[in-house]
Amino acid sequence: MSGLILRTLNSIDWDFVLPRKGYVGPPHWYPGTFIPALSDSLIEALTPEGGVIFDPYSGIGTSGWSAIRTARSCHIADINPVAILAGYVTTSLLALKRIDANRAYAALGSLSKLVDHGDDLFGAESLGGSDLDHAVEAISSPKPAELLQQMRVGLPQWEPLSRWMARETMAELGSLLARLDQLKGAYLRVLGMAMISAIARTVGSQHASWGHIADNVRPRELKPQSVRIAAMRWLNRTRAFIDLPMLPSRAACPPQTSVHIRDWSNSGEDGPGTADLLLTSPPYADAIDYTLAQRLSLYIMGHTDDDILRMVSGEIGARRKRFKSDSRVQWSEQLCNALASQITWLKPKSSLCLVLPHKDSGRSAGEDDLKTTLEQLGWDLFFERDRSIHQSHTRQSWTSIKKETILAFSRG
Ligand SMILES: C[S@@+](CC[C@H](N)C(=O)[O-])C[C@H]1O[C@@H](n2cnc3c(N)ncnc32)[C@H](O)[C@@H]1O
Numbered sequence: 001m002s003g004l005i006l007r008t009l010n011s012i013d014w015d016f017v018l019p020r021k022g023y024v025g026p027p028h029w030y031p032g033t034f035i036p037a038l039s040d041s042l043i044e045a046l047t048p049e050g051g052v053i054f055d056p057y058s059g060i061g062t063s064g065w066s067a068i069r070t071a072r073s074c075h076i077a078d079i080n081p082v083a084i085l086a087g088y089v090t091t092s093l094l095a096l097k098r099i100d101a102n103r104a105y106a107a108l109g110s111l112s113k114l115v116d117h118g119d120d121l122f123g124a125e126s127l128g129g130s131d132l133d134h135a136v137e138a139i140s141s142p143k144p145a146e147l148l149q150q151m152r153v154g155l156p157q158w159e160p161l162s163r164w165m166a167r168e169t170m171a172e173l174g175s176l177l178a179r180l181d182q183l184k185g186a187y188l189r190v191l192g193m194a195m196i197s198a199i200a201r202t203v204g205s206q207h208a209s210w211g212h213i214a215d216n217v218r219p220r221e222l223k224p225q226s227v228r229i230a231a232m233r234w235l236n237r238t239r240a241f242i243d244l245p246m247l248p249s250r251a252a253c254p255p256q257t258s259v260h261i262r263d264w265s266n267s268g269e270d271g272p273g274t275a276d277l278l279l280t281s282p283p284y285a286d287a288i289d290y291t292l293a294q295r296l297s298l299y300i301m302g303h304t305d306d307d308i309l310r311m312v313s314g315e316i317g318a319r320r321k322r323f324k325s326d327s328r329v330q331w332s333e334q335l336c337n338a339l340a341s342q343i344t345w346l347k348p349k350s351s352l353c354l355v356l357p358h359k360d361s362g363r364s365a366g367e368d369d370l371k372t373t374l375e376q377l378g379w380d381l382f383f384e385r386d387r388s389i390h391q392s393h394t395r396q397s398w399t400s401i402k403k404e405t406i407l408a409f410s411r412g
Pocket residue numbers: 030031032033034056057058059060061062063077078079080083262263264265266280281282283284290291314315316317
């Protein structure tokens with residue numbers, strides 16, 4: 001690895017104690033996300049402009065946002081449909097902004113008209129739905145209509161939702177969904193679904209924490225909440241998210257974004273061999289039930305309780321598996337097995353960065369096994385740094401894990 005890259009990595013304060021100027025909260029409350037400063041710094045240090053980033057456990061796509069903002073392309077993958085939906089709209093809105101900012105704002109504006117039965121909140125010129133679809137298809141994969149088909153697997157599951165949401169709220173949600181279905185243009189419908197998925201928890205009645213939803217602790221009382229207000233807040237937050245500045249690009253082609261719904265616990269498929277950097281924080285053992293925490297959104301997308309339990313069984317390191325005596329051994333084995341197919345997404349000369357729970361949190365086997373696996377596959381560890389997680393809005397601040405380790409490897 002070049003001296004310049006090492007000097008750059010060594011000069012960064014990886015604790016990111018001071019919030020970076022201009023960052024705003026993400027358009028989804030998904031737990032355990034990267035702080036963007038972490039993914040920005042690694043991408044800028046390890047890849048050239050125009051490079052390709054691959055995150056196999058991408059959550060809502062923070063590494064993808066960093067890729068697009070720094071003029072790179074991205075492939076992001078996850079098992080969780082809610083994460084994939086959020087990752088698709090956030091990365092595509094940013095990529096859209098790169099080619100024509102007005103289109104990104106107009107998409108949000110069109111949705112605001114639908115939510116508010118009134119004026120376009122953002123004053124951007126409205127767009128025909130198919131115009132927008134063509135623009136998105138040029139930069140994002142899959143096409144919006146294909147993604148929608150994968151994401152909405154059936155009618156909303158109102159019966160299980162009724163344990164979490166007041167009747168009035170479900171009626172308002174149903175009417176918004178019906179209006180959404182009338183919209184011309186698949187991208188606007190995808191955007192609308194992402195919005196509804198992001199606000200599902202807010203308009204429900206269990207406000208204690210997402211952990212209560214994951215643990216099936218239902219609300220004592222069902223209180224009506226305004227879907228319109230929650231949706232307008234999401235639109236404003238998402239506008240602030242796309243407002244953030246980007247690095248200028250000298251490339252002739254705009255960055256491309258590509259999302260993949262993938263279960264690495266049983267996928268041996270080879271990747272395209274085009275990425276310059278694999279950057280990811282794999283799920284931490286026994287820490288979070290990602291799928292269960294999203295159950296309200298999954299019900300709205302048409303998933304049943306049985307579907308959700310099937311997804312949980314694929315989730316590596318899921319918290320609900322912690323009662324099995326070998327849960328951490330299994331977690332580590334699954335991460336190592338998945339690595340063999342994940343590296344086939346990379347170019348022969350490339351880098352790989354893992355952000356793992358620190359040894360002190362009792363998960364050292366994962367780190368040791370991954371290091372050994374990568375060494376056997378021909379990868380050299382060239383950078384290792386512990387960072388503390390003490391900010392209120394960063395990953396794992398709500399679990400016992402307070403430190404994590406960044407590992408960077410190179411090949412070729
Ligand atoms: C620590 S989170 C990644 C968060 C991400 N860095 C972000 O900023 O949003 C780990 C992710 O691994 C995903 N995951 C767990 N098991 C998986 C599996 N078998 N296949 C694919 N993804 C999986 C979870 O759904 C979760 O989104």
